[in-house]
Amino acid sequence: MGAVIDLLNQAVRIAVxxxxxxxxxxxxELGGVVNIGLEGMILTGxxxxxxxxxxxxxxxxxxxxxxxxxxxxxxxxxxVSIRYRGNQIISGLAVNILAGGITKFFLxxxxxxxxxxxxxxxxxxxxLGFVSKIPIxxxxxxxxxxxxxxxxxxxxxxxxxxxxxxxxLRAVGEHPECADTLGIRVHRMRYAAVILSGMFAALGxxxxxxxxxxxxxxxxxxxxxxxxxxxxxxxxxxxxxxxxALLFGLAEALQIHxxxxxxxxxxxxxxxxxxxxxxxILAGAIGRTKxxxxxxxxxxxxx
Amino acid sequence: xxxxxxxxGVQAGASVAAVAAAFAIGAxxxxxxxxxxxxxxxxxxxxxxxxxxxxxxxxxxxxxxxFTGLAVALGFQAGxxxxxxxxxxxxxxxxxxxxxxxxxxxxxxHVPVCLAAAFLGGMIWAAIPxxxxxxxxxxxxxxxxxxxxxAMALTSYFVVSRFHEPETVHTAAxxxxxxxxxxxxxxxxxxxxxxxxxxxxxxxxxxxxxxLLWKMPxxxxxxxxxxxxAAAETxxxxxxxxxxxxxxxxxxxxxxxxxxxxxGYKHYFEDGFSAGAGFLGxxxxxxxxxxxxxxxxxxxxxGGLSHGSLVINALVPKxxxxxxxxxxxxxxxxxxxxxxxxxx
Numbered sequence: 001m002g003a004v005i006d007l008l009n010q011a012v013r014i015a016v017x018x019x020x021x022x023x024x025x026x027x028x029e030l031g032g033v034v035n036i037g038l039e040g041m042i043l044t045g046x047x048x049x050x051x052x053x054x055x056x057x058x059x060x061x062x063x064x065x066x067x068x069x070x071x072x073x074x075x076x077x078x079x080v081s082i083r084y085r086g087n088q089i090i091s092g093l094a095v096n097i098l099a100g101g102i103t104k105f106f107l108x109x110x111x112x113x114x115x116x117x118x119x120x121x122x123x124x125x126x127x128l129g130f131v132s133k134i135p136i137x138x139x140x141x142x143x144x145x146x147x148x149x150x151x152x153x154x155x156x157x158x159x160x161x162x163x164x165x166x167x168x169l170r171a172v173g174e175h176p177e178c179a180d181t182l183g184i185r186v187h188r189m190r191y192a193a194v195i196l197s198g199m200f201a202a203l204g205x206x207x208x209x210x211x212x213x214x215x216x217x218x219x220x221x222x223x224x225x226x227x228x229x230x231x232x233x234x235x236x237x238x239x240x241x242x243x244x245a246l247l248f249g250l251a252e253a254l255q256i257h258x259x260x261x262x263x264x265x266x267x268x269x270x271x272x273x274x275x276x277x278x279x280x281i282l283a284g285a286i287g288r289t290k291x292x293x294x295x296x297x298x299x300x301x302x303x
Numbered sequence: 304x305x306x307x308x309x310x311x312g313v314q315a316g317a318s319v320a321a322v323a324a325a326f327a328i329g330a331x332x333x334x335x336x337x338x339x340x341x342x343x344x345x346x347x348x349x350x351x352x353x354x355x356x357x358x359x360x361x362x363x364x365x366x367x368x369x370f371t372g373l374a375v376a377l378g379f380q381a382g383x384x385x386x387x388x389x390x391x392x393x394x395x396x397x398x399x400x401x402x403x404x405x406x407x408x409x410x411x412x413h414v415p416v417c418l419a420a421a422f423l424g425g426m427i428w429a430a431i432p433x434x435x436x437x438x439x440x441x442x443x444x445x446x447x448x449x450x451x452x453x454a455m456a457l458t459s460y461f462v463v464s465r466f467h468e469p470e471t472v473h474t475a476a477x478x479x480x481x482x483x484x485x486x487x488x489x490x491x492x493x494x495x496x497x498x499x500x501x502x503x504x505x506x507x508x509x510x511x512x513x514x515l516l517w518k519m520p521x522x523x524x525x526x527x528x529x530x531x532x533a534a535a536e537t538x539x540x541x542x543x544x545x546x547x548x549x550x551x552x553x554x555x556x557x558x559x560x561x562x563x564x565x566x567g568y569k570h571y572f573e574d575g576f577s578a579g580a581g582f583l584g585x586x587x588x589x590x591x592x593x594x595x596x597x598x599x600x601x602x603x604x605x606g607g608l609s610h611g612s613l614v615i616n617a618l619v620p621k622x623x624x625x626x627x628x629x630x631x632x633x634x635x636x637x638x639x640x641x642x643x644x645x646x647x
Contacts, residue, residue, distance in 0.1 A: 036448070076633070086636035089384060089444055090589060093582060094632040101625030102332075108620035109336040225452060232445060268460035275449035279432075282441035291442075 015249025017204030021227030024200025031193030036092030039224025040099030045202025070202020085298030173292035317638035325630035350614030359496030365606030370560035371584025381549035382529035387447030389581025390454030391425035395558020398424030400572035403477025425558015433550030499567030
């Protein structure tokens with residue numbers, strides 16, 4: 001029993017950046033903009049969190065800096081893909097290359113190392129007495145960022161399906177002409193969606209670097225692409241994306257546990273799971289899944 | 304005719320303006336950390352363009368980029384977005400290595416067999432998303448991204464756990480008969496550079512693709528498919544079969560990208576050797592406006608820049624080069640969109 005709880009706790013911790021980036025990416029795609037740049041936005045968030053914490057001594061200022069950095073990276077993706085109606089895939093890939101280059105550039109310039117930053121203040125758990133002893137839930141409740149992640153998943157699901165903003169968002173992603181006719185500002189909605197997604201992904205990055213108390217080179221390590229897989233596997237709903245991300249986290253945790261038990265499953269095969277699963281679901285083998293109708297299509301507002 | 308030249312002029316002008324703007328923004332970043340950008344750019348120009356070794360390195364570094372750029376460009380011409388060049392390159396290179404150390408035959412056969420193995424490997428890896436798109440409608444952008452990561456994990460598994468030389472993460476060396484010669488064997492200009500004959504294979508591939516796309520009926524059909532699938536179908540072109548063929552050729556070209564490393568440079572397959580050449584191929588195709596000649600020019604620029612990162616490393620963090628490459632991509636996308644509006 002203890003081992004199972006350890007496993008689940010670890011799965012949750014592994015899944016946090018997947019969950020946040022996947023939920024953010026879902027919001028972005030529901031608004032009609034594909035976001036391949038999640039990877040770069042996670043990396044930017046991880047780096048900005050360390051910068052913020054390094055210069056102010058406050059980990060929460062770091063989180064704030066991460067949100068700003070991720071929002072800025074996403075805004076750039078927005079300018080290219082919304083304002084200039086450029087190819088969203090290429091723009092996203094460019095954001096990833098840019099984030100990889102710029103974080104290492106400033107890592108060297110500020111911390112004089114090509115591998116890692118100095119140690120900074122991170123965000124630790126708070127003690128809640130007996131509550132912390134409750135399996136899984138105790139772990140989540142006693143870590144502020146885990147709690148925030150859980151809250152954001154719930155809020156995102158409500159935002160998308162229960163608020164006027166969510167309705168407009170989905171309208172803009174499904175049928176922008178129609179939304180435009182009804183007086184919805186298509187571009188403004190899409191900018192909001194893209195920037196929100198960047199902030200979500202950056203918070204995932206902040207989790208990574210705040211957890212390790214430092215930034216390490218290319219810390220995102222492909223997590224943005226796993227998040228992309230999760231949002232498709234979750235069929236373009238925030239809750240679905242979060243569940244898929246958790247599932248992928250569980251697979252990774254399981255591989256680590258099997259290894260300690262002496263059962264060696266080559267980790268390359270575990271790494272493949274999210275990608276194979278996504279191809280399988282896209283090919284329609286496990287029920288049909290469909291992106292928003294105008295996903296990836298630029299809209300010429302006011303032309 | 305004059306309209307076409309005008310369009311070409313506007314496109315070229317937009318690309319040049321975008322590259323210039325990227326260098327300007329790079330200069331601001333350098334000023335921000337207290338480095339003189341004039342010095343860095345002067346060193347870059349001197350070390351890459353004015354120096355024989357630097358020029359030889361442009362040949363070497365651009366070779367894989369020509370293949371992957373050509374792969375992406377051919378896909379674009381046929382209306383497909385192949386982001387899978389990275390994975391196709393890995394699988395192709397691995398197949399070339401297998402054929403290189405696993406088979407033994409005379410050189411005049413062995414080299415072509417290894418090249419064919421690379422082409423075939425990339426082709427098969429691209430045919431999977433191709434078939435999925437045609438049969439199920441699964442979008443190739445997502446499936447090719449996923450196939451990249453599956454290829455990375457799979458080749459990594461094979462080279463780390465199955466086919467590795469003890470204490471290394473690379474395969475055995477390919478037979479001497481399977482190796483492509485270095486260019487320094489022909490001219491002292493290339494002395495010390497790993498630039499090798501794969502470069503000419505890449506140029507040949509550009510020639511063949513040009514001929515296929517603009518001189519052959521098949522190429523006409525592929526371009527028709529890229530311009531309008533509906534119109535192509537109405538004209539009686541077997542759209543699905545042509546799309547699958549475009550995937551296959553595109554993947555095969557990307558599969559050849561690793562042969563410069565495997566047959567011409569290190570002579571083995573090594574885990575993680577591709578270093579993003581597949582992704583940069585997208586940038587190369589974009590900057591080259593999807594034409595084979597443009598791809599060669601763009602590959603020279605990106606190849607020269609990546610050699611340049613070593614030249615300027617003492618002056619400024621070499622990642623400024625990655626930043627410049629990303630800025631070029633972003634600004635070219637924007638410049639293309641703006642010039643499209645002007646050209647109307």
